[in-house]
Amino acid sequence: MKNKIRFRLLLYFSGSLLAFSLIIGLIFFTTFSRYNMDVYKSELGNRAERMAQSLALFWSGDTGQPGHGMKGHSSGYGAYLRFLDDIAMTDVWIVDSNLRQITRSHGQPSLTYQDLPAEAEDVIAQAMDGKITFSENFGSLLGTPSISVAKRITLANGEVAGVILLHEKLENIRSTTQKSLVILLLSMGAAALISLFIAQRLAEHFTQPLGKMKTAALKISGGDYTATTGVTQEDEIGALAVALDEMAGKLHTAALESSRLENLRREFVANISHELRTPVTVIRGSLEALCEGVVWAPDMVDEYHRQMFAESLYLERLVSDLLDLARLQNIDFAMEIKTVNLKAIAEDALRGMERLARAKRITLRFNVTGDGFTMDGDYGRLRQMLVIILDNAIKFSPEDSTVDLDLQQAIDGIRLGIRDQGCGIPTDELPHIFDRFHKRRSEENKSGTGLGLAIAKQIADRHGIFVQVQSEPGRGTELHFFIKT
Numbered sequence: 001m002k003n004k005i006r007f008r009l010l011l012y013f014s015g016s017l018l019a020f021s022l023i024i025g026l027i028f029f030t031t032f033s034r035y036n037m038d039v040y041k042s043e044l045g046n047r048a049e050r051m052a053q054s055l056a057l058f059w060s061g062d063t064g065q066p067g068h069g070m071k072g073h074s075s076g077y078g079a080y081l082r083f084l085d086d087i088a089m090t091d092v093w094i095v096d097s098n099l100r101q102i103t104r105s106h107g108q109p110s111l112t113y114q115d116l117p118a119e120a121e122d123v124i125a126q127a128m129d130g131k132i133t134f135s136e137n138f139g140s141l142l143g144t145p146s147i148s149v150a151k152r153i154t155l156a157n158g159e160v161a162g163v164i165l166l167h168e169k170l171e172n173i174r175s176t177t178q179k180s181l182v183i184l185l186l187s188m189g190a191a192a193l194i195s196l197f198i199a200q201r202l203a204e205h206f207t208q209p210l211g212k213m214k215t216a217a218l219k220i221s222g223g224d225y226t227a228t229t230g231v232t233q234e235d236e237i238g239a240l241a242v243a244l245d246e247m248a249g250k251l252h253t254a255a256l257e258s259s260r261l262e263n264l265r266r267e268f269v270a271n272i273s274h275e276l277r278t279p280v281t282v283i284r285g286s287l288e289a290l291c292e293g294v295v296w297a298p299d300m301v302d303e304y305h306r307q308m309f310a311e312s313l314y315l316e317r318l319v320s321d322l323l324d325l326a327r328l329q330n331i332d333f334a335m336e337i338k339t340v341n342l343k344a345i346a347e348d349a350l351r352g353m354e355r356l357a358r359a360k361r362i363t364l365r366f367n368v369t370g371d372g373f374t375m376d377g378d379y380g381r382l383r384q385m386l387v388i389i390l391d392n393a394i395k396f397s398p399e400d401s402t403v404d405l406d407l408q409q410a411i412d413g414i415r416l417g418i419r420d421q422g423c424g425i426p427t428d429e430l431p432h433i434f435d436r437f438h439k440r441r442s443e444e445n446k447s448g449t450g451l452g453l454a455i456a457k458q459i460a461d462r463h464g465i466f467v468q469v470q471s472e473p474g475r476g477t478e479l480h481f482f483i484k485t
Contacts, residue, residue, distance in 0.1 A: 009206060013199040014192075021188045028184060033177050040173050041147070045132050048151035048166045051092070055164060056155050091142065093165035094153075095124055102165075116141070123150050127163045138167060145170040209237050213244055220244075225252035276318070279311035322451065324384075328458035335378040335462060342373040342382070342414055342483070346407055349386035357394050363402045364390075370409025375483055377463050385459040388452040389418050389479055396422035396477070413484040420478075425471040433469065 094103040102115075116124070119137040126133045127150035139145045146167045153161040209231040219227035225248050231241035286304045289295045295304055350364050357364050386405075393403045401421040408415045425433060434457040460467050460481065471477035 009203040010196070010199050013202070014196060017192065017195050017199075021192065025184055025188055029177075029181055032180055036177050036180075037147075037173060040168060041134055041149070044147070044149045044166055044168055045134075045151070048132065048149045048164055051166070052151045052153045052164045055094070055153050056161060059153075059161055060156050091146075091165075091167040093167070095163040095165065097160050097162050120148075123148070124163050124165075126150070127152050128160065136170070138165075142167055142169075147173070206237075209233065209241060213241055216244060216248070220248050220251065225249075225255055276315070279315050279318075282311045283308050318451070324451075324455050328381075328455065328462060335381060337376055337378055339374055340377050340379045340382065342375055342377075342416065343368060343407055345379060345382050346386060346405055346416070349383050349390060350405060352383075352387060353390045353394060356391070357403070360394065360397070360399045362394055362397055362399070365402060365404045367404060367406045369407070372409055373407060373414055375414065375463075375485060378459075381459045382463065385456045386418075388456040392452065393418055393420035393422065393477070396420065398422065413482055416481040416483070418479050419476065421476045424473040424475050425469075425477055426473055430469060430471060434467075 091104070096103075117137055117140065120135060120141075123133045123135040123137065130152055133150045135148050135150070136146065138148045146169050148165055148167045150163050150165050152163055155161050209229070212231055213229045216227045216229045227248055228245050229241040231238060233241075286308045290301065290304055295301055346366065350366055354364065390403065390405070397403060397420045403421075404417075404419045406415075406417040406419070408417075434453050457467060464484065466482040466484075468480045468482075469477065470480070
């Protein structure tokens, strides 16, 4: 079934409202019934009180003798009783003080005290003692369920003249309660309809964001990581939508990164294949010429041997660089971190490059500003980084030029720069100089593997060293290293 959550919400809300309404209605009906009965009893008691006082005054002014009007059934007393019956709008009984005769209104025949049920006699007896009592035991005599109130009639001189009984049919009381119940039921029905409409709207408001999130989730599962929910609300559903959008964003970033890595992998495989093909082809061709006797002159054989030796050295260097790069890119590869002096490392690297510099009559200058160049690092890897940069600087510098290595102690750390006077790097190549197998195809770089700068950058990254390159074609190149201490 579609919209199951909406249906359940509507069902739960409606069920809760119905149960709440029934409970409240039952409590209200019970409370109102009791309250209505109490109100009728109170009103009936007040009427009995007033009528008892009125009869007491009537008898005191008629003959001065209590009960005279009842015994003689005088026309004045009978008319007065009918008058009381009319204004009371209910049955009025008068019980004499001797508890022998009961006078009833509407011309009904009188009753004797013995005609009353035992429970009714108790009510009259309690009234004679001065209590206002209520009873429902006169229904058998009245022919319908009724509630009765009994009140003693006390004359002005304190003498008890009798008891007045007022009877009210219960159906009159219950009719008021039933009318109230009808109004309550109609109100509950109207409230239920309005609540159902509100519940429907609330359910739609609650489930609509879920539908949007479902649509976005289906798009994401289909590979569309740019999909968003479009839900913005400050609650748990809004938080879920934000989490889904963030997940989609991360998946999109991961997909782009995966695509980039796949391209790098393909490019790496293509580059390594290209780099290996040339030396392997040269070595194979040379070996074939030697094995088949195509080359037999001693000087040519010696040249072929030297050529194969040079290509094998290139292969060895390529494999060594690949292993170094793989180790450095592996976060589990442990480096020998100790407290080292960067000045000593720079001097060591310069000494190692003097022979190569002398071959091109290049002057290596070491400029130091300040002191205290200690840092935590791997001595061998940091020396390797500087040797790679110096080797590139010497390789691309013209003869009789200068390569400067500047070491400076700054306030926020150590700054090291290597500057040459070579041919420079084109602007469009600057972002790629640290990529694997990126190298310039030139006579100066014919023996390069294209991995040196990538290795140097990995060493710098593993030491937290910031690297910046500045270069212009024909104006040389500067590499700046910043080590925060």
